[in-house]
Amino acid sequence: MDIDCISIFKCLADKSRLLIINNLMEGPMYVELLSQRLNLAPSTISFHLKKLEAVNLVHSLKEQYYVVYHLNSEILSLSLNDLINVEEAEVDEQGEREQQYRDSVIAAFFEYGKLKSIPVQQKKRKIVLEEIAKSFETNRKYTEREVNIIIADFNDDFCTIRREMVGFNILQRENSIYKLVDEN
Numbered sequence: 424m425d426i427d428c429i430s431i432f433k434c435l436a437d438k439s440r441l442l443i444i445n446n447l448m449e450g451p452m453y454v455e456l457l458s459q460r461l462n463l464a465p466s467t468i469s470f471h472l473k474k475l476e477a478v479n480l481v482h483s484l485k486e487q488y489y490v491v492y493h494l495n496s497e498i499l500s501l502s503l504n505d506l507i508n509v510e511e512a513e514v515d516e517q518g519e520r521e522q523q524y525r526d527s528v529i530a531a532f533f534e535y536g537k538l539k540s541i542p543v544q545q546k547k548r549k550i551v552l553e554e555i556a557k558s559f560e561t562n563r564k565y566t567e568r569e570v571n572i573i574i575a576d577f578n579d580d581f582c583t584i585r586r587e588m589v590g591f592n593i594l595q596r597e598n599s600i601y602k603l604v605d606e607n
Contacts, residue, residue, distance in 0.1 A: 426479075426506070430477070430478045431480065434478045437471070439461070439463065443457060443461070443468065443481075444499075446460055446461065447481065447492060447493070447494045451484075451491045451493045452491065452492060453490060454468050454489075454492075457472075457492075479498055480494070480495055480498055481493060525550050528542070529550065529554055532551050536577070537577060537578065538578040541578070541580065541587070548591075549591050549593075552584065552591055555574060555588070556594070558576070559573065559594070561603050561605070562605075564601070564602050565601045566600065567585075567599050567601065570585055574588075592604050
């Protein structure tokens with residue numbers, strides 16, 4: 424079932440629509456009955472029912488002379504967590520955009536494997552530092568000298584980069600011994 428959560432939430436942000444849904448929970452009803460119960464004009468009830476129908480919260484059936492409105496119990500039985508949970512395709516697309524951004528930052532700041540300059544913007548700086556961190560082995564301890572040698576392969580300002588890597592919690596320092604921070 425394809426659900427447009429944002430449209431549902433927007434639709435539910437109206438007191439009259441909530442009252443209509445509340446009344447339909449008692450059972451299917453037609454416009455005139457809802458109009459009497461809620462003390463609203465039939466045209467107003469029809470307007471709100473069309474909005475509710477557009478997001479599949481209600482559906483209508485023609486019964487003799489009346490159009491009777493029913494709640495869509497399938498959507499209404501979903502939990503809030505189900506409604507706000509982002510679809511996998513959207514998550515994949517977002518991840519793809521983030522990866523494209525990372526790649527563009529790396530391409531802009533690295534040339535032939537060397538860091539041209541340290542980015543001023545924190546988000547870009549973190550991406551650059553994470554790229555440098557790929558040169559470190561997980562679960563291995565490094566002396567400060569070893570860290571400096573690895574970083575110097577990328578840029579001569581190894582002191583600043585080392586300090587920034589500790590500041591961004593990419594490297595952990597304890598008694599002049601460094602190791603990569605475990606992401607788990």
